[in-house]
Amino acid sequence: MELFENCIVGKIKVRDRIIRSATHDGLADPSHEGPSEELIRRYVFMAQNDVGCIIQGYAIVSPDGRSNYPRCLGFFNPDSAPMYRKLVERVHAAGAPIVAQLAHCGRQTSSKAIGVKKIAPTAKRHLLYPDKARAMTPEDIRRVENDFISAIVKAKEYGYDGVQLHLAHGYLLHDFISENGNKRKDEYGGCTENRLRIVKEIIVGARKKVGDYPIWVKLSANDKRSKGMRTPYAVEVAKLLEKYGVDAIEVSCGSVQDGMNTMRSKRFPMDAIFAYREPVASLPRVLNRVTLALAKLVNPLIPQPKPLELFNVPAAYEIKKAVSLDLIVVGGITDVADMKKIVENGVSAVSMCRPFICEPNFARKLKEGTATKSRCIMCNCCGLVIEKEPTRCLMGKVHYPLKKRGEE
């Protein structure tokens, strides 16, 4: 397999094997939660610059699955349909396919943000959003399944080339799959098949309505939770997903509770944390700066997950041995030589997030040979900006004074 070749990945015709991994852009239109013009322009630019395929940032399927991040996409308001159609049309006209990532935040949000008590497979707290979720009833499960199915139907109607179910990073479906989040005693918990039942029912229900429309998933093959995801268990999960008719698996890792595991970095981006994450961001200025100085002193002593590069490639190779569907791998991939090696070894595509935040025309640079490696310094500041503002690259620098929310 070649990195730069037209090919089929997960039943979708892609331009090359370099995929933009789903990235929350913080650019939904607040009035209908569909894409804004600015988001469309961002995607069109990537599409004009040789990206093989764009996986759209996560869009929420039910109002009670909303994110805590501002301006997150929603896939439930019919008023957003014209803008979704427009986005797809413009990205296609620029030459790239586009996949809609669909998610429900489960307990990885706050009840305050969604306006009702948040839900999860099991009543449980979240390290960063500590109000306790309520355990889902069988009726809740049916409703959420139907919301996912309706969203898949909508994605097809809007013209998306496929969907990706978000089974990763601690969101609701990850919580169902993992024994850490799922202690249910009914048919939705207790063994691998039961923990995957909700995903199976979504896929079976969707297939009745959309036929063989491409359905991908993103899976955290590993996380740092006790009784959580580990590669051998992820292999079992992948085999079942293949049996249920999934067309491609993007291999990722981590949960938001794991800190910097999904997107690794040498150090916590303390400046960005103290600028963008509550409650510390709203501390009185002097207290904010004093605690920031202390946090910076201890920061080098806080161990971070390793390795920092190519960190899901070993799991992807293990899963590849067990399934024949297409695999995509994300996480710390920055160098074209590594990308070529990964696809030569049988992984159908590489995907990246931070390299495209840093250089939205990264695929073009690689293709033309004007760059061989991403300029992203993996500082993770962009992962904090999203708590208050649209996603952007800060290249390790937080500029003070910050504007207050709502200020022009």
Ligand SMILES: Cc1cc2nc3c(=O)[nH]c(=O)nc-3n(C[C@H](O)[C@H](O)[C@H](O)COP(=O)(O)O)c2cc1C
């Ligand atoms: C700002 C930001 C937003 C992200 N949004 C999403 C998202 O919407 N859906 C998702 O599955 N992963 C999301 N991620 C995780 C990335 O897709 C990716 O899995 C992770 O950053 C590792 O890839 P990288 O090393 O190429 O950045 C996000 C990461 C960042 C930094």
Ligand code: SF4
């Ligand atoms: S802020 Fe920029 S340099 Fe830092 S991780 Fe994000 S994209 Fe890379």
